[in-house]
Amino acid sequence: MTPEETVRTYFDSWNAKDFDRLQQILADDVTFQGPLGQANGAQECRKGIEGLSAIVTDAKVRHRFVDGPDVLTWFELHTTQAPPLQTANWSHVVDGEVTRI
Template identity: 25%
Template sequence: MTGTAALDIARRYFEAWSGGDFDRAMEFVAPDIRCHAPAGPVMGSEELRAFMGPFAGMVQSTSLLAAYGDADNAVLIYDTATPVVAEGPGAEWHHIVDGRIVEMRIIFDRLPFDVARRSHGGQ
C-alpha cells in the first residue's frame, strides 16, 4: 500500500458503519482481525460483528473530528449520538494489510454510557 491507502480504507469502513451499512463496513475487515476493545479482546470478524453490530445499529449520527494515516495505519477520532447518549466520543486505530483491517484498537469514553445507565436505574 502507498501514500494514505490505510486512511482511505479506514474512512470507508467508518462511513459504512456510521452510515447504517454494517454489512458494507465488514467488507473492509479481515476474517482474522484482532480487535483491542475497552471490554477486552475481540478476535475474528464474527466476534467483531457481534461486538460492534449492536452499537452501530443504535447510532443516530456521527461526526468525524479527525483522521490521520499513512500506507499501513490510520487513526480516526469521532463523536457519536445514540438514543441514550448525545455525545459519545471515540477513537480507532487500524492496521491495514492488503486492503483489509487486520488489527484495530477502539478507545471510547464509557462515562456518558455509564451515567445514562445509572440514571435509568441500571447498575
Template identity: 30%
Template sequence: MAQPAPLDIATAFTKAWTSHDVEKAASYVADDVVFDGPMQQSTGKEPYLKGLTKLSEDVTGVRMIAAFGDDHQALLMYDLMTKSSGALSCAKHLTVSDGKIHSDKLTFDSKKLGSAKPRAN
C-alpha cells in the first residue's frame, strides 16, 4: 500500500495537534525530527512533542489559508488562534519520507507573543 502524500500527512498532523490530540499528531513524526522555529530549535521526537504540547494547550482554533506539496514536502500557511496572543499567521515547511515528518521549519511574527524572547544565535 502506498504511503499518504506529504501534504495529506502535513494537514492531518496539523489538524491533530491544533485539536489538542498530540498523541495522534505524534504518530506522524519521525524519531529524528528536526524543528526550527522562532521560539525553539530541537532535534528528536521528545523535545519536539514537548514544545508542540505546550503550544497546543494555547490553541483555540486554526484557519488554513493555503497548502501545497509534492512527493517530499508540504508548505502550509495558516492563522493559528491562541488564548494568549490572538491570531498568529504562520508558515510551515515540512519534509516527509516513509510516511513520517523529518523536518519542520516554522515561521511567524514572534513579536506578537507576550513572552517572546530574542532568538539565540
C-alpha cells in the first residue's frame, strides 16, 4: 500500500468503527502525540481512537497532501458534543504501516 492508501484506510476504518482493520495498518511501535493526548504502541493508539469514537459521528476528509512517506489529512471532526472542528492529522508511513501520528 502507498502512504496515501494506508492513511485512507486509517480514516475509512475509523469512520466505519472497524478498529481491527485500523490496528492492522498501525506499526507495533506507532506513536501518537497531539492536543488530545499521547499514545505509544498499536494497542494504546487503538484504545484511544476507540474511546474518542464514542463521541465522534464522522471524520469528513476535506483534503490530503502527500510528500513521500508523510501524509497530511485535513478533516472536519463531527462529534455529539460540539460543532464540527477543523482538524489536521500528520501521519508518517513506512512499508504500509503508520509509524507516527
